[in-house]
Amino acid sequence: MMGILRLLFKLPDRKRIQILEASLSLLSVRIDHLEQALAFATFPNQDTRNRLNDVIGQYMTIRLHDTIVRGTLIAVADDSLEIEDDQQRHILVPTAKIISVLYESGG
Known part of the structure; x- marks a missing residue:
């Protein structure tokens, strides 16, 4: 984790923002997936x-x-x-x- 943070701080701002945006997008997709799985698993659906x-x-x-x-x-x-x-x-x-x-x- 610390290695990733060090790398992020060494990159130019534009590249850092792109990486953070991509990470945010992946997290958003994951949250949507988990919410759908929870809704399906809830009894009674x-x-x-x-x-x-x-x-x-x-x-x-x-x-x-x-x-x-x-x-x-x-x-x-x-x-x-x-x-x-x-x-x-x-x-x-x-x-x-x-x-x-x-x-x-x-x-």
Whole structure:
């Protein structure tokens, strides 16, 4: 790193600016790539939310890290699912805790 800085300081200003602009451009592309990867990796992503919205009203089994929740899907939010269990209790399930969702696909 120090070698690169020494080299930059020995170069003429115009060349230094070109190198810094190229570095900035590469960093910008990398940030865009990482933001896209994060958006894709976030659960539930938009495609998953759309699929879950299509099955609102269906009975499902949700496996969490430490338990299983069974019931009817009532609502889908960005960070949780609302389920009505067999005793008609409404349960908010944080999506960060979900390992899997099982339901009967209609069709």
